[in-house]
Amino acid sequence: MRKRKANAPPGRPPEEALEAIYLTPDFLFALACAARPPGTSNIDLTERTICFENPDQFEPEETIYIYFVDPTKISEDKKIYIDPYQVAVIEDEIIPDKVEIYKSGDLLKHYRVIDEWIDTDKKGSD
Helix, strand or coil, X not given: XXXXXXXXXXXXXXXXXXXXXXXXXXXXXXXXXXXXXXXXXXXECCCCEEEECCHHHCCCCCEEEEEECCHHHCCHHHEEXXXXXXXXXXXXXXXXXXXXXXXXXXXXXXXXXXXXXXXXXXXXXX
């Protein structure tokens, strides 16, 4: 895995848009991040709902990969704790300990897709 610039939705903390490798201890959050279509997504980790900015681009048969990394192998000075679900790692590359293969549609076993997209750029302009 190589670091890259993350795209955070408008209004999100700048820590969610670093040039880094983002890790999560939550498998279902990792699945949602891997399975979502291009664009931003609103993910509710408590309710396990997800809303896509571009739902027409969701491809349930697309092959996705979940990478497993032992966080104890990463130096603490290279980690930025974003929230309980996200850790940004400032390394150029991380070699995963394990890789599992899924289909994007596996997301639908764990999340309910909702259609209530809120464009935060336009929110409050009406």
